[in-house]
Amino acid sequence: MATGAQVTAGPAGSGTPDGPEPPERTSAARRLRPAEIPLFVLAFLLPPRLTPSRVKHDRRYRTLDKYRFVCGFLALPLAIYAVFVVSPFVQAFYYSLTDWTGYSADFTFVGLENYERLLDDSDFWASLTNSLTFLVLAPALTLGLGLFFAFMLRAGGRRARGEAISGVRGAKFYTIVYFFPQVISVAIIGVVWAAVYDPITGPLNEAFRAVGLDGLAQNWLADPDLALWSVLFVLCWSFIGFYVVLFSAAMGSVPKDIYEAALLDGAGRTVTFFRVTLPLIGDSVRTGWIYMGIQALDAFAIVHIMTINKGGPGNSTLVTPVYLYKKAFESAQAGYATAIGVVLLLVTMAFAAIMMLVGRRERIEY
Amino acid sequence: MGPADVDRRNLIKRATALGLLAAPAMGALTSCASGGGGGNEKISGGEKTDQNPLGVNEKAGLEVVIFNGGYGEQYAKDAHKIYEGRYGSVKHDATQKIRTTLQPRIIKGNPPDVINNSGAEAMDIASLIAEEQAEPLDALLDAPTLDDPDTKIRDVLVPGTITKGQFGGEEMYQLNYSFTVYGTWYSQTALDRLEVEYPKTWDQMLAVCAKAKKEGIAGWTYAGKHPYYFAFTMYPFIAKIGGPDVLKAIDNLEPGAWKHDAVRKAFDAYYELYAKGYILEGTPGIDHTQSQTQWNKGKALFIPNGSWVENEAKKTTPADFEMRVAPPTSLDSSDAMPFETVWAEASEPFMVPSRAKNVPGGMEWLRIMLGKESTANFTQLVSALTCVKGAADGLDLQSGLASASEVLKAAGENVVAPRIHDWYLELHKDKIGGTIAAMMAGDIKPAEAVTRCQRFADETAKDDSVRKYER
Known part of the structure; x- marks a missing residue:
């Protein structure tokens, strides 16, 4: 296969006379003589039809042509990636070593x-x-509930005739409803939930009072013991729908025969879920876990919009991105804030790396 | 496969390596977030005359950015007309996102000529001054007023306005145009219904609250989500009990400043409101709008606030509300300062960036704003006082504003103006505010609150990254 590919690689390849060569020439040919380097660099940079014939008839041209082809396509996306993704990272690291205030172009390097x-x-x-x-x-709760709902939608219903599994009645409708929060902008979610939690006019407390459970009416966001949980709930609420859809799709691609086999072996729903479904969609769960973990590490908008004093009461809901924001924009310590950002980046990367390693196993083909 | 063949895996590996190698080079090539630009070319000044004391180039344009908040933008547009009548045209811009829109322009050296640096996204003025981005406005202070060529602007400003714009030096960098009176806000109608007077001592306060509680009305509510609102009555209360030097010590982050007896007494007094159940239930979890709405609905008698509340709560205020402000209730007869003592200060800052194109024009625009026509217009449009002495005299004011004006007059020299909130915003807002909030929610006792405040103040004093001031 390799030979065939090489022959058809380019017209230059087929046009070159392929005589037998002495072994010492072959090894010399693999290395470029210093005088040839500029010529080859030039040929690499110019379009193919401007390639000097001296290079074109060199036996190393084939390699050059291949890399030129690959690099030609990669250059632009890589440049964009470097300018807009990599360079901000590098810059951020640099600014984290300065005392930049964020209000002028001057700063000093502070190590x-x-x-x-x-x-x-x-x-x-x-x-x-x-x-x-x-x-x-957040990932444990969100993914746990997401898996549960998805499994119910796929396999939670009464068994129809001729089907090994079927979802609960109205599964399609639920899928859409679950997905709603994902469609709403996070700012709106924050504002709406802040209103829901409002201790005086909020529907949550009103509901408790309406059914006579006055004791359960709480000052959700102002109580240091409850505030973090209230925020966590909203965070999970806003993402569960996404995972229901994701896992539901993953479960859909598991062949029904496997379920049938499990059923014939006498497996109930719980066993089916843990022994069949979960292992087979493990990849999706792991990816979801990493994604949700990153969302949980962010949680900026919800905390910033909903909570008392942006992270309060006290520091009970202060998350690192909000603290970063406060330092950068309220205290004019952009350099310090950038250092916080770098630490956050490291934590995120460490988390992703750990998850990648932990969940690593053979993929099951079906 | 041949040795020169590139499979997908290798290709990606090498591409990544290439990207990583290219990155530092790119970092050097591309302009950085902090990269300073060439900046504005200053336009030449005009001739200084009696009519044009600041020497504004008569043809040059002006760019003004207004914070489009509680005061709106109309007052500025009206001032533009006066400016345009004499000089070039004004480019007007109004936004709530002062920092987002202007910080990049300031870094690039291309700022507008006047910035209304206000709102939640106000830029940290201390840093701007340190970076030499703010122009001292002393030329403006020494210029004659628009209405009387023999009076200097310096002499018509309400006392405290100039010091409010100073940051550790003699130069005034910000003109705080509006004048805010902080205090306990209430509805005269509600007090009449209870047949009580506004309480002058804390015992009377507790008695009024007790009476209200019997009627099912809470004594107090406040913006629980922004607990620094409590400072509006707490700081002057502390000053009243122990004298203005207590606040001065707090401002200067002196060791043990919060350990002063006056602080403890003030905290104890307020804590009693919580302990006796005089705070509207749920208050720690509501925002300023909700607290004002509840207060407007008559669910609570008193609210710590500033004189913008009348305008802000306009929509929810009943017609017969008769909004009033009073100085914070005194503790008792042993107080160091009289009942009339109040926290009032110039607010709503305007600045002229040093690297603006038309610096004299920016100052001239502020001079126009300080003229009689503009101040009267401002007071009537947004129902707020201005920093010009007597500018509201003879104007027909709404009830809240009229009472603010009276409170200010009655206070005379007894006006306190703590600086902690503009010097150490984080300490004031997050730390002290958060501590007072925790105390008023009953999470901690006053003794613990004092300890925490002192600890936070000490931490700030020790923190080298925070610029320090003294008064």
Whole structure:
């Protein structure tokens, strides 16, 4: 296969006389003589039809042509990627080593001072603790419920005749309803839920009072013991629909025969879920877990919009991105804020790497 | 496969390596977020005359950016007309996102000529001054007023206006145009219905609240989500009990400033409101709009607020509400300052960027704003006082504003103006505000609140990254 591909690789390849060559010439030919380098670089940069014939008839031209072809296509996307993705990262790292205020083009290089400050910053640690709490709990709750709902939609219903599994009645409708929160902008979710949690006019407390459960009416966002959970609930609520749809689609691609076989072996729904469904959609779950973890580490908009004093009461709902925002824009310490951002980046990357390693196993083909 | 063959895996690997290699080079090539531009070319000034004391180039245009918040933008547009009558045209822009729109322009050296640096997205003025981005406005202060060529602007400003615009030096960098009176806001109608007077001592306050509670009305509500609203009555209360030096010590982050007896007494007094159940239930979790609405509905008697509330709560205020403001209730007869003591200060800051094209024009626009026509227009349009002495005299004011004006007059020299909220915003808003909120929600006791406030103040004092001021 390789030979055939090489022969048809280019007209230059077929046109070159392919005589037998002495072995020492072959090894010399693999290395370029210094004098030839500029010529080859030029040929690499110019369009093919301007390639000097000296190069075109060189036996190494084939390799050059291939890389030129590949690089020609990659150059533009890579350049865009470098300018708009990689360079901000590098810049961010650089700014985190400065005392930039964010209000002028002048700043001084302070080395790792910002990172040293982070070590003693109790607000930062409080925010990181909250963020890590979200990182652990939000994916577990969201994915857990997402899996449950998706399984119900796929296999929770009464068994129809001739079907190994079937979803609950109205599964399609539920799928759409579950997806609603995903369509609403996160700012609206924050505002609406802040109103729901309003202790005086909020529907949540009103509902409790209406059924006589006055004792359950709470000051949801103002109680330091409840605020974090109230925010976590909204975070999960806003993402569950997405995972229901994602997992539902993943479950849909599991062949029904497998379910039938499980059924014949006498497996109930619970066993089917844990022994058949979950292992077969493991890849989706892992991807979802990483994605949700990143969302949980962010949680900026919801906290910023909903909570008391943006992260309060006290520091009880302060998450790292909100603290970063406060430092950057309210305290005019852009350099320090960037250092927080770099730490957040490292945490996110570490999390993603761990998840990739943990969930790694052989893919099951079906 | 031949040795020179590139499979997909290798290709991606090499491409990634290439990308990583290219990145630092790209970083150097592309302009950075902080990259300064060439900046504005200043336009030449005009001739200084009696009519044009600041030497504005008569043909040059002007660019003004207004914070489109509670005061709207109409007052500025009216001032533009006066400006345009004498000089070039004015480019008007109004936004709520002051920082988002203007910070990049300031970094690039291409700012507008006047910035109404206000709102939740106000730019940190202390940093702007430190970066030499704000023009000292002393030329404006020494210029004659628009209405009387023999009076300097410096002499018509309400005391405290100039110091409010100073940050550790003699130069005034921000003109705070509006004048805000903070205090306890109430409805005269509601008090009449209870047949009580506005309480002058804390015992009377508790008695009024007790009476209200019997009627099913809460004594107090406040913007629980923005707990620094509590400072509007708390800070002057502290000053009343212990004298203005207590606030001064707090402003200067002196060790033990919060440990002063006056602070503890003030906290104890307010905590009693919570302990006796005089705070409207749910208050710690509501925002300023909700608290004002509940207050307008008559669910609570008192609310700590500033004189913008009348305009802000216009839609929910009943016609017979008779909004009033009073100085914060005193503790008792042993207070160091009289009942009339009030926190009032110039607010709504305007600045002229140093690197603006038309700096004299920017100052001239502010001079126009300080003229009689503009101040009267402002007061009537947005029902707020201005920083010009006596500018509201003879105007027909709404009830809240009229009472604010009276409170200010009655206070005379007894006006306190803490600086902690513009010097150490984070300390004031998040830390002190959060602590007072926790105390008023019953999460902590006053003793603990004092300890926390002192700890937060000490932390700020020790923090090298925070610029320090003194008064």
